[in-house]
Amino acid sequence: DSGVTQTPKHLITATGQRVTLRCSPRSGDLSVYWYQQSLDQGLQFLIQYYNGEERAKGNILERFSAQQFPDLHSELNLSSLELGDSALYFCASSVESGGALGDTGELFFGEGSRLTVL
Amino acid sequence: AQSVAQPEDQVNVAEGNPLTVKCTYSVSGNPYLFWYVQYPNRGLQFLLKYITGDNLVKGSYGFEAEFNKSQTSFHLKKPSALVSDSALYFCAVRGLFMNNNAGNMLTFGGGTRLMVKP
Numbered sequence: 486d487s488g489v490t491q492t493p494k495h496l497i498t499a500t501g502q503r504v505t506l507r508c509s510p511r512s513g514d515l516s517v518y519w520y521q522q523s524l525d526q527g528l529q530f531l532i533q534y535y536n537g538e539e540r541a542k543g544n545i546l547e548r549f550s551a552q553q554f555p556d557l558h559s560e561l562n563l564s565s566l567e568l569g570d571s572a573l574y575f576c577a578s579s580v581e582s583g584g585a586l587g588d589t590g591e592l593f594f595g596e597g598s599r600l601t602v603l
Numbered sequence: 604a605q606s607v608a609q610p611e612d613q614v615n616v617a618e619g620n621p622l623t624v625k626c627t628y629s630v631s632g633n634p635y636l637f638w639y640v641q642y643p644n645r646g647l648q649f650l651l652k653y654i655t656g657d658n659l660v661k662g663s664y665g666f667e668a669e670f671n672k673s674q675t676s677f678h679l680k681k682p683s684a685l686v687s688d689s690a691l692y693f694c695a696v697r698g699l700f701m702n703n704n705a706g707n708m709l710t711f712g713g714g715t716r717l718m719v720k721p
Contacts, residue, residue, distance in 0.1 A: 592649075
C-alpha cells in the first residue's frame with residue numbers, strides 16, 4: 486500500500502460527458518502528479534501541483550483540468566470526453582522540498598482510476 | 604527535454620536464470636534514475652533509484668541496477684528470476700532542474716513486459 490488513494494477505481498461513461506477523479510496523497514506529501522496510461526501512449530505526464538499551486542504541465546488536453554485543495558487532495562476533471570480518453574489515470578505524490586536542488590524523492594503511485602468512455 | 608528508451612517490449616527468461624531489462628536515458632545534467640514495477644490492475648511500485656555514488660544500486664525483491672554514465676544506461680538486473688517477477692517494468696528519469704518552477708516529474712520509458720517461465 487503506497488498510501489496514495491484514488492477514487493473511483495472504475496468509471497464507465499459516455500462520450501461528451503464530464504468526470505472527476507480524486508486523489509489523496511500520502512500523509513505529509515505536498516506534491517501531486519497526474520499521469521495517463523494508455524495502451525498506445527504508455528505513461529504520459531499530465532500535470533503537477535505543489536502545495537496548491539500548479540508546478541508543471543505536460544501533455545494535458547485543454548478539455549482536462551486539475552486542482553489541488555488546501556487539504557492537499559487533488560482532483561482531475563475530464564470534460565467533453567472522447568473514446569480516446571479511455572485509459573488508466575494515475576495519481577502520484579512525493580515529499581518535494583519545494584526546490585529542485587536536493588530533491589531526490591521517488592513518486593508513490595495510487596492504484597489508478599480506470600476510465601472507459603463508450 | 605528528458606527521455607527514456609526501453610528497447611525491448613518483452614523479455615522472456617526461464618525461472619532461475621539471470622534477467623536484464625534494458626534502459627537508456629537522455630537528460631541535461633546529472634540524472635536521477637528510477638525503476639518501477641507494475642503488476643496487473645495495480646499501480647506502479649518503486650523498486651530502486653540511482654541518485655549519486657556507487658553505480659550498482661540494490662533495490663527491492665532482489666533487483667539491482669547498474670548506472671553507466673558513458674553509455675547513458677541504467678539496466679535492471681536480477682541474478683535469479685522468479686515466476687512471480689513477471690510484470691511490467693518501467694524505467695524513469697528525473698532531471699536536476701535548476702529552476703524551481705520547472706517541476707520535478709518523472710519521464711517514463713514505454714515499459715518492458717517481463718515473462719518468467721517455470
